[in-house]
Amino acid sequence: MTADIPLLPVLTIVFLAALVRSTFGFGDALVGMPLLALVTSLRNATPLMAFVGPTLAVLLLIKEWRRIDLPSAWRLILSTVAGIPFGLFLLKRVDERVVNLVLAAVIILFSVYSLVKPGRLRLKSERPAVAFGFVAGILGAAYNTNGPPVIFYGALRGWTPESFRATLQGYFLPTGGAILIGQGLAGLWTKPVVTTYLYALPFILVAVLGGTKLSRKIPAGKFNRYVYGLMLVLGIVLLIKAIG
Numbered sequence: 001m002t003a004d005i006p007l008l009p010v011l012t013i014v015f016l017a018a019l020v021r022s023t024f025g026f027g028d029a030l031v032g033m034p035l036l037a038l039v040t041s042l043r044n045a046t047p048l049m050a051f052v053g054p055t056l057a058v059l060l061l062i063k064e065w066r067r068i069d070l071p072s073a074w075r076l077i078l079s080t081v082a083g084i085p086f087g088l089f090l091l092k093r094v095d096e097r098v099v100n101l102v103l104a105a106v107i108i109l110f111s112v113y114s115l116v117k118p119g120r121l122r123l124k125s126e127r128p129a130v131a132f133g134f135v136a137g138i139l140g141a142a143y144n145t146n147g148p149p150v151i152f153y154g155a156l157r158g159w160t161p162e163s164f165r166a167t168l169q170g171y172f173l174p175t176g177g178a179i180l181i182g183q184g185l186a187g188l189w190t191k192p193v194v195t196t197y198l199y200a201l202p203f204i205l206v207a208v209l210g211g212t213k214l215s216r217k218i219p220a221g222k223f224n225r226y227v228y229g230l231m232l233v234l235g236i237v238l239l240i241k242a243i244g
Helices: 007-024 028-039 042-067 070-093 096-116 129-143 147-157 161-185 191-216 220-243
Strands: none
Touching: 007 028, 007 042, 007 191, 007 220, 028 042, 028 220, 042 161, 042 191, 070 129, 070 147, 070 161, 096 147, 096 220, 129 147, 147 161, 147 220, 161 220
C-alpha cells in the first residue's frame, strides 16, 4: 500500500462508516469523509467513499429491496436529475460558504425542532418528493450534499425503519453510481484507491451484517429521533466547515 493511504486506519474508518450506513440507511460520508481526511488526501478519500456508497446500497438492497417506497423513489430520482443543471449554475455563481451556512442553519433548526416536538410535521403524500428531490439535485451537483433533503423527506413521510433504509438505498444507488462513474472518467480511480477498496470489502460485509442487526434493536418509535440526531450532527459539521 502506498504511503499516503495507511491501510489499518483507513479500513477501520470505512468499517465505522459502513456500520452507520447499515444501521440508519445513511451517514457513511458523514462519518467517513472527515475521518479519512485526517489520515489521507481528499483525492484518495473522495473516490474511496464513492466506491463504498453504491456497494453498501447493493448489499442492503439484497434483502430489503421489497421495502422500497417506489412512488417516492422514482419521483426523488427523476427530480434530482432535473435539479442537477440548476446546481451547476449555482456552483458558478454563489459562494459555497454562503450555501453551507444557510444549509447548516436549516438542518440544525429543523432537526432541533423535530427533536423537541416530534411528530408535529408530516407529509401525507409522496407528491412533495418532487420538490425535495429537485433541491437534492441542486445541492448534489453544486456541493455534493444531496442527502439532507431526501433524508428529511423520508423522516417526514414517517417511513418504517426498514422502508426508510431501503428507499434511501434505492435512491442513493443510481445517484451514487453516477457520481462514481463520473469520478472514474475524471481519472480518480487510481490503483491505490481501487486496491484499498478491495481490501475493505470484507470489512464492509461484516459492517452490513452488524448494522442490520443493530437496526432491528432500535424501536420504531425512536428511529426518527436517531435520524434527526444524526442530521443535527451533519448540520454542525457543515457549520464548522463554513465558518472554518
